[in-house]
Amino acid sequence: MPKDTQTLNILVPNKTGQTHCSTCSLSSLCLPIALEKADLDALDNVIKRGRPIQKGELLFKQGDPFKAVYAIRTGAIKTFTVASSGEEQITGFHLASELVGLSGYSEDTYPLSAKALETTTVCELPLEQLESLCDEMPGLRKQIMRNMGGEIRQDQQMMLQLSKKSADERMAYFLLDLGSRFERRGFSSKAFRLSMSRVDISNYLGLAVETVSRIFTRFQKNELIKTEGKEITLLNLDELKQLAGQPNEPVVCDKHPA
Amino acid sequence: MPKDTQTLNILVPNKTGQTHCSTCSLSSLCLPIALEKADLDALDNVIKRGRPIQKGELLFKQGDPFKAVYAIRTGAIKTFTVASSGEEQITGFHLASELVGLSGYSEDTYPLSAKALETTTVCELPLEQLESLCDEMPGLRKQIMRNMGGEIRQDQQMMLQLSKKSADERMAYFLLDLGSRFERRGFSSKAFRLSMSRVDISNYLGLAVETVSRIFTRFQKNELIKTEGKEITLLNLDELKQLAGQPNEPVVCDKHPA
DNA sequence: CGTCTACTTGACCACTATCAACGCTGGTGG
DNA sequence: CCACCAGCGTTGATAGTGGTCAAGTAGACG
Numbered sequence: 001m002p003k004d005t006q007t008l009n010i011l012v013p014n015k016t017g018q019t020h021c022s023t024c025s026l027s028s029l030c031l032p033i034a035l036e037k038a039d040l041d042a043l044d045n046v047i048k049r050g051r052p053i054q055k056g057e058l059l060f061k062q063g064d065p066f067k068a069v070y071a072i073r074t075g076a077i078k079t080f081t082v083a084s085s086g087e088e089q090i091t092g093f094h095l096a097s098e099l100v101g102l103s104g105y106s107e108d109t110y111p112l113s114a115k116a117l118e119t120t121t122v123c124e125l126p127l128e129q130l131e132s133l134c135d136e137m138p139g140l141r142k143q144i145m146r147n148m149g150g151e152i153r154q155d156q157q158m159m160l161q162l163s164k165k166s167a168d169e170r171m172a173y174f175l176l177d178l179g180s181r182f183e184r185r186g187f188s189s190k191a192f193r194l195s196m197s198r199v200d201i202s203n204y205l206g207l208a209v210e211t212v213s214r215i216f217t218r219f220q221k222n223e224l225i226k227t228e229g230k231e232i233t234l235l236n237l238d239e240l241k242q243l244a245g246q247p248n249e250p251v252v253c254d255k256h257p258a
Numbered sequence: 259m260p261k262d263t264q265t266l267n268i269l270v271p272n273k274t275g276q277t278h279c280s281t282c283s284l285s286s287l288c289l290p291i292a293l294e295k296a297d298l299d300a301l302d303n304v305i306k307r308g309r310p311i312q313k314g315e316l317l318f319k320q321g322d323p324f325k326a327v328y329a330i331r332t333g334a335i336k337t338f339t340v341a342s343s344g345e346e347q348i349t350g351f352h353l354a355s356e357l358v359g360l361s362g363y364s365e366d367t368y369p370l371s372a373k374a375l376e377t378t379t380v381c382e383l384p385l386e387q388l389e390s391l392c393d394e395m396p397g398l399r400k401q402i403m404r405n406m407g408g409e410i411r412q413d414q415q416m417m418l419q420l421s422k423k424s425a426d427e428r429m430a431y432f433l434l435d436l437g438s439r440f441e442r443r444g445f446s447s448k449a450f451r452l453s454m455s456r457v458d459i460s461n462y463l464g465l466a467v468e469t470v471s472r473i474f475t476r477f478q479k480n481e482l483i484k485t486e487g488k489e490i491t492l493l494n495l496d497e498l499k500q501l502a503g504q505p506n507e508p509v510v511c512d513k514h515p516a
Numbered sequence: 517c518g519t520c521t522a523c524t525t526g527a528c529c530a531c532t533a534t535c536a537a538c539g540c541t542g543g544t545g546g
Numbered sequence: 547c548c549a550c551c552a553g554c555g556t557t558g559a560t561a562g563t564g565g566t567c568a569a570g571t572a573g574a575c576g
Contacts, residue, residue: 081414081415081418083418083422083503084503085503087418087422089414089417089418089421089422091414091417102407102410103407103410103411103414104407105403105404105406105407105408106404106407106408106409106410106411107407107411111411111414112414131396131400134399135396135399138389138392138393141392141393141399142389144403145363145402145403145406146363146364148363148403148406148407148410149360149361149362149363149364149365149406150363150364151364151410152360152361152364152406152409152410152413153361153364153365153369155410155413155414155417156339156347156349156361156369156370156413157339158417159347159349159413159416159417159420160339160341160345160347162417162420162421162464163347163420163461163463163464164341164345164347164464166531166532167531167532197553197554197555198554198555198556199554199555203421205421206420206421206422207532207533208532208533208534209554209555209556210532210533210534210535210555210556210557211531211532211533212555213555213556213557214532214556214557216555216556217556217557229555245341245342245343424563424564425563425564455522455523456522456523456524457522457523465564465565466564466565466566467522467523467524468523468524468525468526468564468565468566469563469564469565470523471523471524471525472524472525472564474523474524475524475525487523487573
């Protein structure tokens with residue numbers, strides 16, 4: 001069993017006959033803008049790929065020197081910050097094709113930790129090489145900046161959720177967001193697996209575990225969703241969407257049944 | 259009186275004998291890394307500077323085409339997103355020397371609006387020129403990316419505040435954060451002017467106005483702060499800091515006096 | 517001086533956290 | 547093989563923090 005607190009450090013340069021960017025089914029999601037074939041190969045050469053990271057293992061730890069950005073190939077990652085007082089805040093769940101670690105750019109160390117939610121494989125982009133590639137390839141630089149901009153936008157969206165929305169609204173938003181991200185990867189947006197625990201969900205949404213559990217129960221009773229352990233099916237997308245954001249007409253969700 | 263909903267559009271290229279980057283007292287904060295003199299001049303030439311923006315005027319509006327990044331020279335700006343349901347969430351207050359608009363990089367439009375809290379002057383960096391400058395000057399690119407990384411880090415800090423901290427803790431955090439940012443600019447960290455309204459503060463912190471008002475009153479009663487309208491003095495930094503984050507020993511704040 | 521907005525204060529109660537107990541599952545060791 | 551335990555998830559009872567509603571005050575500006 002890998003030590004829970006050990007930061008991953010075993011990725012190897014891409015030399016073996018492994019996956020390449022040019023053949024990766026995720027390349028269009030990971031780096032959506034068109035890169036020249038030559039550029040793609042150059043990028044490919046700096047990427048390190050290694051053995052899978054096991055559930056619970058850390059990809060990097062808050063305070064570690066910022067030395068790489070990671071693209072998720074398979075699996076799922078959670079990122080979280082730890083306040084000086086010890087409280088943890090999960091800042092995001094990251095699925096295949098997404099980049100992790102960009103916020104390291106602010107300082108020379110990562111301002112957050114990244115932990116695998118399940119067995120996960122990643123592509124490591126060492127900072128040094130990435131930097132020089134960016135200098136040579138304006139397209140790549142722009143792509144990275146778009147990614148960072150997207151993360152800012154997403155975090156600010158989350159601030160709105162945390163400060164303005166009720167527990168039900170946050171949960172609906174969370175489920176729909178996950179669904180649309182699965183859809184983007186070619187999976188069903190209505191039936192998927194929650195790789196994170198209830199505790200993780202509650203932490204991310206700023207709620208108590210018990211509240212999350214109760215909402216799942218109530219949503220099921222009202223036939224909005226169906227859950228079987230970590231498997232979930234969204235049964236009534238329309239109502240969920242109304243709950244999540246567009247309350248054209250107030251939705252009665254049987255909040256406090258008599 | 260300027261139309262409240264009109265986006266600013268009157269900045270002119272730097273040709274008159276105005277301020278220059280090389281003589282700007284903020285340059286070390288705005289772009290802390292060393293730029294060559296020639297680079298600084300090149301940057302200087304693409305910056306547009308214009309008449310001050312009046313209180314309440316918009317620098318840019320959510321949905322506007324992303325065409326520039328702004329550095330604040332004097333004054334203060336608030337940025338906010340509007341959800342489809344109409345709720346506003348203030349995502350940040352920005353003081354002199356800070357960059358605004360970087361999140362535009364995620365799409366081709368700004369994902370938020372920026373409004374002046376008081377009469378404000380800005381330096382506009384048109385995107386097109388900024389892009390080509392970045393291609394030529396690796397130092398500038400890195401600087402911009404550091405700024406974006408910093409914004410991500412800051413937003414994630416805020417997520418923690420919004421989801422894990424009590425109203426008192428958020429307020430203490432907010433006041434200390436403002437103080438330290440004023441200090442960085444050479445002003446007192448303990449006595450300054452809150453250029454934003456109570457409503458703005460409450461929105462930013464995810465609280466009701468009434469709660470903010472009550473906390474100000476209670477903090478004063480306990481001699482943590484002193485307020486006179488928008489002027490505020492932090493009287494007991496130690497206790498505020500304990501409240502904000504490092505509860506080595508639980509602080510009794512006379513929360514609900516008998 | 518009147519009006520409008522910003523701010524403050526008070527009363528009330530809803531939402532959600534907290535505390536407690538229990539069932540389930542998977543892993544470990546006797 | 548089974549007993550035990552730890553971790554996760556669910557459910558119930560209770561109470562506190564902070565929201566909402568309402569009213570009043572003070573400050574800004576014409």
